Amino acid sequence: MKQQLLDAMDIERERGITIKANTVRIDYKADDGETYVLNLIDTPGHVDFAYEVSRSMRAVEGSLLVVDSTQGVEAQTLANVYQAIDADHEIVPVLNKIDLPAADCDRVAEQIEDVIGIDASGALRVSAKTGIGIKETLEAIVKLLPAPEGTRDAPLKAMLVDSWYDAYLGVIVLVRIKDGVLRKGERIRMMSNGSVHHVDRIGVFRPQMQPVDELGPGEIGFLTASIKQVRDTRVGDTITHEKKGCETALPGFKPSVPVVFCGLFPVDSAQFEDLRDAIEKLALNDASFSYEMETSAALGFGFRCGFLGLLHLEVIRDRIEREYNIDLITTAPSVVYHVYMKDGSMRELHNPADMPDLTHVDHLEEPRIKATILVPDEFLGDVLKLCQERRGIQMDLTYAGSRAMVVYDLPLNEVVFDFYDRLKSVTKGYASFDYQMTGYRQDNLVKMQVLVNDEPVDALSTMVHRERAEMRGRAMVEKLKDLIPRHMFKIPIQAAIGGKVIARETLSAMRKDVTAKCYGGDVTRKKKLLEKQKAGKKKMRQFGKVDIPQEAFISALKMDS
Amino acid sequence: MPSANSSMAVLAGDWRNGGFGLYVHWPFCEAKCPYCDFNSHVVRLIDQTAWANAYLRELDRVAAEIPCRVLNSIFFGGGTPSLMHPDTVATVIEAARRHWPFANDIEITLEANPGSVEAGRFAGYRDGGVNRVSIGIQALNDPDLRRLGRIHSVAEARAAFDIARDCFDRVSFDLIYARQDQTLADWEAELRQALSMAVDHLSLYQLTIENGTAFGDRYDAGKLRGLPDDDRAADLYALTQAVSAEFGMNRYEVSNHAHPDAPSRHNLIYWRYGDYVGIGPGAHGRITLNGQRYATEAHRAPGAWLAAVDNGSGEKPRHCIDMADQADEYAMMSLRLTEGMDIERYQTLANRPIRSNAVDKLIDLGMIRQDQGRIFVQDQGFMILNAVIAELLAD
Numbered sequence: 001m002k003q004q005l006l007d008a009m010d011i012e013r014e015r016g017i018t019i020k021a022n023t024v025r026i027d028y029k030a031d032d033g034e035t036y037v038l039n040l041i042d043t044p045g046h047v048d049f050a051y052e053v054s055r056s057m058r059a060v061e062g063s064l065l066v067v068d069s070t071q072g073v074e075a076q077t078l079a080n081v082y083q084a085i086d087a088d089h090e091i092v093p094v095l096n097k098i099d100l101p102a103a104d105c106d107r108v109a110e111q112i113e114d115v116i117g118i119d120a121s122g123a124l125r126v127s128a129k130t131g132i133g134i135k136e137t138l139e140a141i142v143k144l145l146p147a148p149e150g151t152r153d154a155p156l157k158a159m160l161v162d163s164w165y166d167a168y169l170g171v172i173v174l175v176r177i178k179d180g181v182l183r184k185g186e187r188i189r190m191m192s193n194g195s196v197h198h199v200d201r202i203g204v205f206r207p208q209m210q211p212v213d214e215l216g217p218g219e220i221g222f223l224t225a226s227i228k229q230v231r232d233t234r235v236g237d238t239i240t241h242e243k244k245g246c247e248t249a250l251p252g253f254k255p256s257v258p259v260v261f262c263g264l265f266p267v268d269s270a271q272f273e274d275l276r277d278a279i280e281k282l283a284l285n286d287a288s289f290s291y292e293m294e295t296s297a298a299l300g301f302g303f304r305c306g307f308l309g310l311l312h313l314e315v316i317r318d319r320i321e322r323e324y325n326i327d328l329i330t331t332a333p334s335v336v337y338h339v340y341m342k343d344g345s346m347r348e349l350h351n352p353a354d355m356p357d358l359t360h361v362d363h364l365e366e367p368r369i370k371a372t373i374l375v376p377d378e379f380l381g382d383v384l385k386l387c388q389e390r391r392g393i394q395m396d397l398t399y400a401g402s403r404a405m406v407v408y409d410l411p412l413n414e415v416v417f418d419f420y421d422r423l424k425s426v427t428k429g430y431a432s433f434d435y436q437m438t439g440y441r442q443d444n445l446v447k448m449q450v451l452v453n454d455e456p457v458d459a460l461s462t463m464v465h466r467e468r469a470e471m472r473g474r475a476m477v478e479k480l481k482d483l484i485p486r487h488m489f490k491i492p493i494q495a496a497i498g499g500k501v502i503a504r505e506t507l508s509a510m511r512k513d514v515t516a517k518c519y520g521g522d523v524t525r526k527k528k529l530l531e532k533q534k535a536g537k538k539k540m541r542q543f544g545k546v547d548i549p550q551e552a553f554i555s556a557l558k559m560d561s
Numbered sequence: 562m563p564s565a566n567s568s569m570a571v572l573a574g575d576w577r578n579g580g581f582g583l584y585v586h587w588p589f590c591e592a593k594c595p596y597c598d599f600n601s602h603v604v605r606l607i608d609q610t611a612w613a614n615a616y617l618r619e620l621d622r623v624a625a626e627i628p629c630r631v632l633n634s635i636f637f638g639g640g641t642p643s644l645m646h647p648d649t650v651a652t653v654i655e656a657a658r659r660h661w662p663f664a665n666d667i668e669i670t671l672e673a674n675p676g677s678v679e680a681g682r683f684a685g686y687r688d689g690g691v692n693r694v695s696i697g698i699q700a701l702n703d704p705d706l707r708r709l710g711r712i713h714s715v716a717e718a719r720a721a722f723d724i725a726r727d728c729f730d731r732v733s734f735d736l737i738y739a740r741q742d743q744t745l746a747d748w749e750a751e752l753r754q755a756l757s758m759a760v761d762h763l764s765l766y767q768l769t770i771e772n773g774t775a776f777g778d779r780y781d782a783g784k785l786r787g788l789p790d791d792d793r794a795a796d797l798y799a800l801t802q803a804v805s806a807e808f809g810m811n812r813y814e815v816s817n818h819a820h821p822d823a824p825s826r827h828n829l830i831y832w833r834y835g836d837y838v839g840i841g842p843g844a845h846g847r848i849t850l851n852g853q854r855y856a857t858e859a860h861r862a863p864g865a866w867l868a869a870v871d872n873g874s875g876e877k878p879r880h881c882i883d884m885a886d887q888a889d890e891y892a893m894m895s896l897r898l899t900e901g902m903d904i905e906r907y908q909t910l911a912n913r914p915i916r917s918n919a920v921d922k923l924i925d926l927g928m929i930r931q932d933q934g935r936i937f938v939q940d941q942g943f944m945i946l947n948a949v950i951a952e953l954l955a956d
Contacts, residue, residue, distance in 0.1 A: 488923075488926050488928060488945060488948060488949075488952075489926055510791075510945050510948060511791045511792050511794070511795035511944060511945070512791040512792075512794045512795040512798065512944050512945060513791075513944075513945045513946070513947045513948045514815055514943060514944060514945060514946040514947055515769075515815075515946070515947060516766045516767045516768075516769050516815065516816050517766055517769070517816060518815070518831075518832075518893075518894070518897060519638075519828060519831055520584055520830075520831045520837050520839060520845055520846070520847070521584075521839070521843070521844065521845040523831070523845070523847070523856075523890050523893070523894065524845060524856060524858075526893050527886065527889065527890060527893065529947065530889060530893060530950065530951060530954060533947065533948075533951040534951065534954075534955060534956060537951065537955060545922075
């Protein structure tokens with residue numbers, strides 16, 4: 001048996017993260033002699049999946065707050081624990097990984113009290129790896145967490161906790177029964193859209209799927225109902241019977257909205273259909289991922305895709321590359337701008353290349369976030385500098401022990417790209433970061449174009465703040481000068497706003513590239529060089545007369561300082 | 562395009578455009594030079610008789626496959642072929658003569674190091690049939706010779722060169738430039754000395770740092786400093802062309818200069834994409850048999866090669882070169898020559914027209930010139946020939 005049982009995807013195991021919620025049911029014979037049925041959900045922790053987390057929280061009565069005793073409280077811990085508090089959970093603090101030499105339980109317990117403000121004096125000390133403290137944890141669940149409530153005789157009211165696609169069974173829906181009883185063969189209705197399905201099978205995870213005859217109040221289990229698309233099963237939705245259903249849905253349901261967009265293009269344009277296939281298959285299993293076809297003069301045919309956040313983007317991209325074997329060019333992530341036109345209408349802008357003509361534009365609004373950063377105090381200065389550089393407005397700064405908690409109001413577009421990388425690098429990996437969307441605000445934003453050899457390269461267009469445009473433009477053309485190989489002719493590289501050039505570099509012509517010696521024995525070697533050159537050229541995108549390497553489309557936008 | 566049958570006939574004879582030569586590789590040196598990535602080995606004792614016999618067996622084997630060709634050239638390369646006993650050289654030449662009729666103007670070249678011991682053997686080589694030597698002088702100042710890891714001095718080199726001139730009508734020598742810390746002025750002065758010494762042929766190579774050499778390791782470790790960047794290397798190359806022209810020693814190939822009647826015929830066979838037999842450890846060949854061109858390569862390690870010859874053949878399994886690759890090879894080699902590439906010959910091998918948009922683009926950029934059915938690389942184009950070829954041959 002694999003050690004990490006619940007994180008099934010390779011990417012989850014590799015990154016040590018949970019993307020999909022998972023459940024398990026345990027029959028536990030407690031010290032009081034009773035046997036209890038425990039339903040556990042392992043939720044994703046990352047901010048991108050905050051909505052899924054909030055639904056999981058509503059599906060259960062209490063939480064185990066598991067904190068790594070070698071790392072301590074992270075920004076993510078905070079966001080999730082507040083969700084649990086919002087859900088009125090009884091919270092049991094658990095310190096994990098105590099078998100490791102670096103474990104420091106007393107310090108971490110103190111941190112939990114300082115930073116989160118819950119009593120951690122009785123925090124359980126556990127090693128999931130060696131089994132220490134597991135028994136105590138199960139006892140704590142039985143003793144400290146409230147038992148589920150609910151009425152068997154009431155109309156069926158079940159929360160859709162998560163869902164995923166299975167090639168054999170169709171969509172598998174994870175549900176928590178609040179009221180009523182769900183049985184195999186019944187007809188159910190999704191309250192958000194009224195769609196009706198016939199339940200093929202119901203069961204529980206132990207952790208393998210095990211069929212049951214019925215699921216009653218307090219139980220967490222799965223159902224299948226020949227549903228073809230995950231899209232038809234929305235997390236947070238309320239499930240009831242088709243007939244004699246409940247009157248009101250559970251509160252808090254929200255359809256998911258993508259906040260970060262980027263273009264995905266196949267490196268080899270012949271793989272476009274494969275990419276379409278891959279994206280369609282992934283979308284089957286991921287309702288929060290949206291896509292539409294996009295054509296770029298530089299990159300050819302591809303898709304503009306919307307994601308819940310950066311991790312979500314990376315996960316989808318990795319899965320396409322790995323599971324479908326397609327090399328991708330990913331364009332710089334962009335946020336959704338609100339473009340207010342002079343005629344009073346508002347347009348959503350997902351791609352800077354689509355920015356309407358300025359003469360018709362009244363003003364622009366951009367999404368802002370509230371970012372929470374926890375950082376050891378020796379790196380605080382660097383973090384503040386980074387946030388200021390990214391147009392941040394400081395909202396709060398507090399200390400908990402030797403760590404500072406900084407809260408900043410930041411434009412999302414300054415964060416979507418390389419903020420997290422920069423944060424990690426200036427803090428040597430010691431900072432943790434989390435954010436939530438706060439809304440839109442007007443700012444002086446302009447579209448900056450990049451011209452290579454006097455031709456605009458659409459994939460390099462970005463939205464920037466007017467006051468920072470010169471600096472960004474300069475940095476970009478300097479980067480591009482290094483990224484684009486020398487050609488047989490000199491190439492001007494410019495950044496421009498509207499028709500006005502704000503930064504310019506010239507890539508000088510290639511001066512020397514010749515094999516000095518080439519005799520009989522060298523033909524084969526020379527041929528290999530030629531093949532290498534040909535292969536290298538295929539990794540470039542031709543733009544007018546200029547070949548631009550793929551990595552340039554991402555690297556050019558990164559800010560080093 | 563010619564019809565299929567006549568094109569087979571044309572292809573079977575394509576090698577005639579370049580001629581037919583024999584390359585003999587001698588894999589031993591007294592000391593390994595830090596920049597050299599050729600197949601050379603340093604050993605204490607060499608059984609000259611065993612090596613002579615092995616070469617003869619290989620010649621017998623290959624000649625049986627390719628009879629009745631007029632031999633245009635023999636080239637003893639290495640390694641350091643001037644470590645061969647003159648009798649060993651004479652034996653090989655004699656055997657070649659038995660197998661293939663010699664062209665009237667056959668060129669028989671031997672590469673030599675400019676040491677005093679080697680120079681003492683020059684007369685012996687001449688008596689054995691060698692009619693041209695190519696001497697690895699490499700530099701005309703002692704500090705640079707030492708940095709290049711050469712074991713001779715300028716004085717020794719000049720003395721060896723004088724002896725060579727007494728023994729042979731045709732003498733060439735090599736210099737390596739674009740060295741560490743070499744200025745344009747340093748190189749110009751040295752080049753002028755070289756050109757005033759030169760008889761009829763001079764090879765002027767820019768120092769190239771190859772993987773797997775001592776220089777390669779030092780370079781990777783960041784310890785090989787003062788090498789010219791591409792811009793300075795290009796300036797050095799341009800200077801070399803201008804100064805050589807003053808002395809009537811124009812470039813006829815990227816790095817080779819000669820009087821109009823004195824290019825190396827052997828090397829022209831490579832660059833005109835003729836057929837050549839390669840024998841000796843690691844030697845490569847291109848031979849056409851029954852209308853099919855093959856790439857041959859011998860076992861590299863001297864001991865392994867000797868053993869393989871003993872078992873019947875020193876060659877590794879041969880590879881057929883398909884037509885598209887032949888066309889690429891022809892273009893890669895012929896474009897190195899100022900005489901240029903024959904477009905019709907290229908198109909026949911490639912069985913498709915040359916990419917006219919690439920040709921037009923390169924003409925526009927001043928990299929090549931097209932005239933009377935040939936493509937000639939221009940001055941600017943020679944400096945970036947790899948890129949020019951890649952553009953022309955792109956899929």
